[in-house]
Amino acid sequence: MADLVQIAVEPDSGVAPWRQVRDQIAARIGSGELPVGSKLPTIRQLARDLGLAAGTVARAYRELETAGVLQTARRQGTVVAQRVVPDEAAEQLRMAAASYVTSAQALGFGAEAVIAAVRDQYADQSTQGMPPPVTAPP
């Protein structure tokens, strides 16, 4: 029997199930286990298999569609549109941004102030001749 590509979801892991689904599908595509053109299960099928609400899986698919990784057509259903290149640096940047936004919110700052602070930091470091750190914490 051919190896089947699987994903596993732990509803009590603390990570939102839709995020687990999205990340694991992206990882399978990135590793080449799901090549471009592969047909993914329908939202209902995956939701039933994982014991999740259809909306949870739909959100994961929607996120991947927005990123251009998946494509949904009426006749073909959902297929892999392009390979996700694993980018550890981008993932670290995303996590750093999430952590920064959480700290800023705890201090009572809004989105405008947060973005302005990032711009200021960039400007300061540029004038000092330092390259902007990609993965440095804020």
Added chain:
Amino acid sequence: MANHIVVLGGMAVVSAGILLLLLWPRVRSGPRLLRNWGVAEPTSEQGRIARLYLLHRRVLYAVLIIAAGLLGGLSEREQMFPRTYFPYIGWLLAALLLGELIAMLRPVRSQVRVATLERRTIRDVLPVWMIAVHLVTVVAAVAGILWVDVDEPGLMPVWGQVLVVIVSAAAVYAVAWLTVARPAVGDPEVDRALRLRSARVTIGLGTMFAATMLASELYLIATWHETAATVGLIAQLFGLVMWGVMASAFAFWSGFRGQVPARNG
């Protein structure tokens, strides 16, 4: 009336006990089922899951067959329903449908939930030739009922018999859809084997049901139509052979797209 119900009830309980004893899956039944449907060397856990699958369905077989007997007995005495020929296979079909419905509605509660990123369709469990054979048999049964056209007082009207055949066909495809749509059971290997078995056994029974309905209609006119009896017998044998072919490892061998069967393969 009350005495009649007590006697029927007692017979039903005894029959249910005997049936359950005969149908109760043994420890070896699970691994044997899996080997027949492509799992080369089932582990004890895989065997346990397959045995549980058999148990759920066979309990339903026993319950529905006994209910059918009770209903038949009461109906005959009280003339509750018009007489009709409804083969027992019909009750097995109903049990399979109920079994798959229950499997579909059973919630997934495990801590870690695993799913395969593979789209399942009815074509994965039923090859085209099986669908074609089944549909041809159903059409032949409907045509036979309409052609014989025996409408006697006390007998189910022709349209009712046609409806029975059509509902049986709908049940076959409902089971096929449910086997594809229900949540996974066990690991992917076991899950695939059980889905395959459910769909193939059901379409085999559905074909035999339609063939039996056709044969029973033809037997009604056998006394004054010589060839009807022969054609009826052929139809009955055809149904039996088709059931055997569809619900056997041979069917697995010939119809499982792109897969080499684990057994003898």
